[in-house]
Amino acid sequence: MLPLFGGDENLSVDMIPVTLNGTKVSAQPGMTILELARENGVDIPTLCYRPELTPIGACRICVVEVEGSRTLVASCHTPVAANMVIHTHSPKVLEARKVIVELLLASHPDVCLVCDKANTCELRKIAADLGVGLPRFRVKKRYHPLEDVSPYVVRDLDKCILCRRCLRACHEIKKADVFAIAYRGFDSKVVVDQDQPLNKSVCRDCDVCISLCPVGALTKREERFKEKKGPPLFIKA
Amino acid sequence: MPEQRIVLRNCGVIDPKDISTYLSQGGFKALEKALGELAPEQVIEEIKKSGLLGRGGAGFPTGLKWQFASEASGEEKYVICNADEGEVGTFKDRYILERDPFSLIEAMAIAGYAIGANKGYIYLRAEYHHLLGLLEGAIVQCEGKGFLAKQGNFKFDIEIREGAGAYVCGEETALMDSIEGKRGEARYKPPFPPSQGLWQKPTIINNVETLMNIPPIILKGSDWFNRIGTERSKGTKVFSVSGDVRAPGTYELVMGSSLKELVEDLALAEKVKMVQVGGASGRVIPYHLIDTPLAFEGVLGAGAIIVFNESRDVIDIVRRTMEFFAEESCGKCTPCREGTQVMLEILTRFCHGQGLKQDIENLESLANVMMLTSLCGLGQAAPNSVVDTLAHYRSAYESRVQG
Numbered sequence: 001m002l003p004l005f006g007g008d009e010n011l012s013v014d015m016i017p018v019t020l021n022g023t024k025v026s027a028q029p030g031m032t033i034l035e036l037a038r039e040n041g042v043d044i045p046t047l048c049y050r051p052e053l054t055p056i057g058a059c060r061i062c063v064v065e066v067e068g069s070r071t072l073v074a075s076c077h078t079p080v081a082a083n084m085v086i087h088t089h090s091p092k093v094l095e096a097r098k099v100i101v102e103l104l105l106a107s108h109p110d111v112c113l114v115c116d117k118a119n120t121c122e123l124r125k126i127a128a129d130l131g132v133g134l135p136r137f138r139v140k141k142r143y144h145p146l147e148d149v150s151p152y153v154v155r156d157l158d159k160c161i162l163c164r165r166c167l168r169a170c171h172e173i174k175k176a177d178v179f180a181i182a183y184r185g186f187d188s189k190v191v192v193d194q195d196q197p198l199n200k201s202v203c204r205d206c207d208v209c210i211s212l213c214p215v216g217a218l219t220k221r222e223e224r225f226k227e228k229k230g231p232p233l234f235i236k237a
Numbered sequence: 238m239p240e241q242r243i244v245l246r247n248c249g250v251i252d253p254k255d256i257s258t259y260l261s262q263g264g265f266k267a268l269e270k271a272l273g274e275l276a277p278e279q280v281i282e283e284i285k286k287s288g289l290l291g292r293g294g295a296g297f298p299t300g301l302k303w304q305f306a307s308e309a310s311g312e313e314k315y316v317i318c319n320a321d322e323g324e325v326g327t328f329k330d331r332y333i334l335e336r337d338p339f340s341l342i343e344a345m346a347i348a349g350y351a352i353g354a355n356k357g358y359i360y361l362r363a364e365y366h367h368l369l370g371l372l373e374g375a376i377v378q379c380e381g382k383g384f385l386a387k388q389g390n391f392k393f394d395i396e397i398r399e400g401a402g403a404y405v406c407g408e409e410t411a412l413m414d415s416i417e418g419k420r421g422e423a424r425y426k427p428p429f430p431p432s433q434g435l436w437q438k439p440t441i442i443n444n445v446e447t448l449m450n451i452p453p454i455i456l457k458g459s460d461w462f463n464r465i466g467t468e469r470s471k472g473t474k475v476f477s478v479s480g481d482v483r484a485p486g487t488y489e490l491v492m493g494s495s496l497k498e499l500v501e502d503l504a505l506a507e508k509v510k511m512v513q514v515g516g517a518s519g520r521v522i523p524y525h526l527i528d529t530p531l532a533f534e535g536v537l538g539a540g541a542i543i544v545f546n547e548s549r550d551v552i553d554i555v556r557r558t559m560e561f562f563a564e565e566s567c568g569k570c571t572p573c574r575e576g577t578q579v580m581l582e583i584l585t586r587f588c589h590g591q592g593l594k595q596d597i598e599n600l601e602s603l604a605n606v607m608m609l610t611s612l613c614g615l616g617q618a619a620p621n622s623v624v625d626t627l628a629h630y631r632s633a634y635e636s637r638v639q640g
Contacts, residue, residue: 057570058571058612059570060571060610060612063610071609071610071611079427092609095606103572107575107578136602137579137599139578139582140578161571162569162571181420184564184565184567184568185567185577186566186568187568188568188574
């Protein structure tokens with residue numbers, strides 16, 4: 001977020017004092033904790049969050065500790081308040097992020113080797129950054145048939161982590177509302193119409209959802225299994 | 238401490254289909270007093286001073302909630318009565334709605350006057366469809382007598398919206414989504430409903446039982462109410478007692494009464510092993526802690542008391558509780574959607590005597606993270622029974638670890 005008044009200090013009366021990881025910083029009113037952290041060079045991992053979309057607070061990867069709060073708070077949608085004391089990388093926070101990533105990995109198909117997303121996968125990158133290896137939890141895998149009806153998009157919903165970026169992008173950017181959520185709990189699924197495979201008649205190849213999918217759930221047909229440029233991923237010890 | 242009927246004052250006394258019986262019990266005197274003698278701020282002040290805390294389980298100060306909504310800017314404001322009573326083992330709101338719908342309508346009108354709202358919604362749980370006619374009849378009768386019609390600047394409309402059977406829609410933000418016609422899923426907070434609630438307008442949302450306390454407080458004054466109960470928990474609480482008891486039913490007790498008194502003396506339970514207070518999302522109280530006071534200082538929740546005797550298997554109870562949460566999770570946030578399923582599978586293994594060595598440790602760390610990071614109260618409270626039984630009945634788990 002850019003300073004509202006070009007950084008003119010005489011005009012910064014409305015700035016909110018906040019303590020971020022032990023350092024006193026100032027925030028603009030209405031700013032979220034995530035925006036404040038990124039402005040100050042603190043990296044908080046995110047999955048469902050995208051700057052161009054309305055936050056929904058679904059993935060909970062971006063949680064941080066705010067002193068005095070009973071729970072951890074998701075930084076992507078929690079606005080800063082005066083004199084907040086925020087810890088973005090405390091042991092409690094890191095453990096929570098690890099467990100959340102392990103939960104996502106536990107039900108995720110073990111097909112990274114042959115996944116089109118390969119080393120550009122955001123879930124794999126966050127897992128690697130957090131030092132998550134084999135998840136400690138065991139849970140059933142989801143099974144949805146591969147949807148390759150559409151000439152543009154191939155949907156592999158086994159890999160979907162329900163971040164709803166596609167849904168929001170289609171609603172907010174493309175204004176097409178192709179996607180919706182159906183079913184509940186573990187069986188929740190991003191569906192088209194009454195849970196029909198995505199087909200040509202509803203989708204118009206705008207690519208917005210594909211470009212925003214953090215994992216290999218949505219891929220562009222003509223680019224499947226072509227070379228992807230991305231940094232090598234190492235699991236940090 | 239004794240039974241005392243404040244909330245249930247008219248239950249069984251009046252005819253819920255006939256407003257004249259309610260009027261003969263002093264019905265609508267509180268609304269008259271509020272409109273005639275008190276400014277909206279004075280009504281809020283009175284509720285604040287009474288110390289009334291929300292009866293839906295979270296125990297937020299009712300007067301404060303009203304004050305926030307009253308101070309929020311905006312022409313349009315809403316009053317919602319949460320009659321989605323979805324917590325496992327609660328039926329007290331049904332008991333109240335069946336027997337005294339008029340008091341609820343009066344209380345909603347008072348709330349509307351206090352915060353400056355002229356529209357109220359009763360969100361009725363789908364399973365209470367049989368009460369729709371009774372409630373609509375009550376509203377029509379109140380309108381017919383002119384109680385909700387324009388009086389000075391005040392006018393109040395009440396509409397009933399029915400749920401579609403989702404537990405999570407008892408959560409206030411999911412409930413509002415549901416009223417708006419969307420899929421019932423929790424929203425993140427802040428913004429809180431008193432500033433941006435239904436259709437992004439300032440909204441107060443109160444439990445049926447909370448609202449039932451409003452007319453007597455207005456009539457008899459906050460000092461009267463403030464003298465009943467404990468230091469932090471004022472007034473009475475209505476409990477729904479079920480399970481291994483000889484006298485299940487609805488009981489109203491002064492706050493601070495002991496669990497033992499309710500379960501053993503009134504509901505006539507024998508050989509109690511443990512009690513789940515607050516339903517599926519509540520705390521598990523083992524028999525040796527049965528003297529725990531029923532108050533916000535002790536245990537309370539929404540007042541569901543499920544009694545289990547010595548013939549019951551702890552792990553089986555916890556597994557069934559988790560099955561409920563896995564079924565009812567809305568699926569929006571990761572810890573709840575995935576965590577409840579992982580827990581269910583672990584607990585199912587324990588039920589079959591096939592627990593893994595790391596399962597107990599995993600349950601603990603998962604429970605901790607679910608409570609800390611879930612988006613709404615459902616995910617935050619889902620592991621409660623696991624945490625409590627691991628603390629009190631750990632050997633039940635350990636004996637079922639394989640190898």
